[in-house]
Every structure is written in structure tokens, then in C-alpha cells.
Amino acid sequence: MKLERLDRIRSSLQPSNHPYLNGAWTPQHEEVNATDLRVIEGAIPAEISGVYLRNTENQVHQPLGRFHPFDGDGMIHQIAFENGKANYRNRFVRTRGFAAEQEANASLWGGLADPPALAKRPGWGAHGSLKDASSTDIVVHAGKALSTFYQCGEGYRLDPLTLEDLGLESWTPIDGISAHPKLDEATGELMFFNYSKHPPYMHYGVVDKHNKLKTYIPVPLPGPRLPHDMAFSENYSILNDLPVFWDQELLKRDIHAVRLHDGLPARFAIVPRHGRTEDIRWFEAAPTYVLHWLNAYEDGEAIVLDGYFQENPTPRPSKKAPAGFEHMMAYLDEHSFRPKLHRWRFDLKSGATTETRLDERIMEFGTINPRVAGRKHRYIYSTTAKPGWFLFTGFVKNDLDTGQSWVFELPEGQYASEAPFIPRPGATAEDDGYLVSFITDENTGNSECVLLDAKRIQDGPICRIALPHKICSGTHACWADREQLSPA
């Protein structure tokens, strides 16, 4: 392995005992290029050609208030595979907030757990007082990577191979784009939404494969909401208005407190992909919050939507958390809010919704073969989490046709990142491919990349590749085949 270290960024962060600034959540500030990575075990399949991109949250400066792990600056970690070899590089997303704080060598914005008045400058997105850290998700669309921020940020483009900063995405609307734009590989279109504190509170849009904004329409809601994710089928996009959102009275005093609003149903907007506001049809379902959807597809006169139904979306403070962190840690703990694999079926003829639980185990952050996105899927690959923590400890594969499932749990002290599916070139079976993930090993202080055979995840990694430094935990990741890395 050859390693090149870039000039270090400025940091004012002091050591602390914050549970999400230590261990697997220790921020990484080093930016490197590493070529010809060392394979620890197995061999890199020569047929894999493309990049795995992972966004992580890395706090750079001493927090102004109460740090929350989603406050950290976005850093993209990339492993690139070609001809049985792998290279690695990582870069901070050069957001406007990152640049301003580099110049000040200090935090200029508070975080998710802080009062807005702490911000020294106007912020971004739906919240309005946060830094757009572009730290939540990353997707490759129209040959370029696009990093996003969950509270509706501006959208930053990077070269997916070099990670060169390409600046702000020009079509981003004034209300920004939320964390999870969705790519339809079949058409090259990117579907997105945003939300805000002012009417109509939500918009939906479609960008074509040439990166031109083709559709942008209001999706009027009764008030400010906090939708996190969306789904699409071949002809429709599915947006949501769920009954977990900021307390309306407290919001008038600029207090952003999330509540479950008893008596309100979950509502789903079915929007024709390039439809108008008046074409939207709304469906109701049992109240819940859903962080992530897996996929949707059309089945005759119905639309099927799979996602993770939270049984307890507003958990009580955690009794096991260190003093002062009880509330934050409960909201970062899947075992507190209990997300479960769930299916909604919207009957376009009758207007009725039917719901089915697909698995009673706690899981989230799932993926499918991207070739079937928007089409009927058979297999789902989810992650499992460490009780009490926002840390992924393994993977579950569900076969929805047979009801079978398989599990791979990492050894104690090892934590995974979201594991996208890499389709095997020429594959015909939906599960013919690999899962790719970065592992941080708290026993050794190292990180590595692993590949799992998606047909047999229970066997564990078929290949382990050493990374040059330890990666901070984060939220989302993506895979892009090499042919997706240049503009259409």
C-alpha cells in the first residue's frame, strides 16, 4: 500500500467523555489517498468494478453546546475496485459551513440538541439554525456524487472517483433537498423532496439523467413535518406525512421538540412521477414513524411499499445512558424505537391501505439490489444494531418469497457501515452479488473493508481489505458501478 497524507485541516476539538466523540464515533480529521490496499483475507473478485462511497459525521471544532453525533461535518470515504485491486481515499465535503468554521477555527453553529440562539450565523434547512454539514447520505447520479443533509441542505457534488469538490448543485431549490434522493437506475432519474417550516411545507422533484430539473411541485401538508425518506415505483413516488413532528406550540417559541401527535394517522402521498399537485392521492395507515423505506413497486391496481415501522417512535430517556445523555441516546438506539420490517399496500382502486409485518426482529438501514429498485424485490438486506447505541453489529437477509432469513453478526467490538448491494456483472438471480461495508474494529483501533457473498451472508466476509486509518461511524453509503461514474 502507498499512502499520501493531505495537509491537515484546522481543528479546535478538545478531548471529552462524550459517548459519540469516542470509540467508534471518534471523529477522523485526516484526509488521505491510499493505493493498492493490502488484502487481509480472501481475494477481491476481479469482476467488481466501481466505488463504494460512505458519508460519515466528524466533529471538527469544539461544540458550542450539547454535541449530537448528527452535527459532525460530512466526510466521504471511498474504496474503488478494479481488476482485483482496491484504492482508498477520503475527503471532507467542502460545505460553506465547513469553510467558514475553518476560517474561524471554531464552531459557528450549535447542533440538533441546542437552542437556535446559539448559532452565531444564520443556518440552513428546515430547522434554520443548523450548519448544512452535508453529512447524511451520498448518491451517484448523472456521473457525479451528490452528498446531502437530512434537515434539507444545498446538495454538494463531488467527483466520485477523485472526490474532488465540485461545489453546490445548481438545481437545488430554495428549501434544499432532504437526505435521501432516490435514483432509478432504469431511467437515470433522481427523485427528491424537501420540507420546511413554511407553507406548503413540502415539495417533490425529479432530475433527469442529464442533471436537469424536470419536475418540482408543492406537496401541501397541514403544518411543518419531519419526513426523512421517500420511495418510488416505476410510475409513482411515495412521500409521507407521519404523526411524529415538532410540537407546534413550542415551535412558536423556536423550540424544536419532536412529539408523537396522538390521534393522527400516518399519511402517504402517491404522486405520479412527473405529476402535478392535483394528481396526488393520499392514503392513511396506522400511526408510526419510519426513518427508511426499502423499496416500492406496482402490483396490479396496488402500490406495495416496504420499510421499517417504528413501534415506539418517541422513546423514554435511556436509563442505561451516562448522565446527561439519556434523551439523546434513547433517540439513537434502535432497541428503544424498535423499527421492524413492514409492508404497506395502497389499493389505488378502493383507496384502502393494508399493512403486514414482515419480520418481528429489530432492524433498519437496509438495502436491496439496485437493479430492482422501483420493481418487485425478493430480497432485503438489513443491519442490526448494538442495544443502546447507534452502531451496526451485523446483517440480516430476508427472502420474502420463502420467508427464510439469514444472519451474520460481527465479532464483539466490530461495527459496520450501511452495506449496499453490488450486482455481479451478468447476474440473473436477484441475490447474485456482494454486500460491501466498512468495519471499524474497536479491539484493534483499525478499519477494514469487507465483501460478503449476498447469496450466503451467514458465512461472513469472503474478503477483508485493510484501510489506512480508522473511520468514524456515520449514517449512509452507496455503491456505483464504474459505468455510472461518468455523465450520461
Ligand SMILES: [Fe+2]
Ligand atoms: Fe437516513
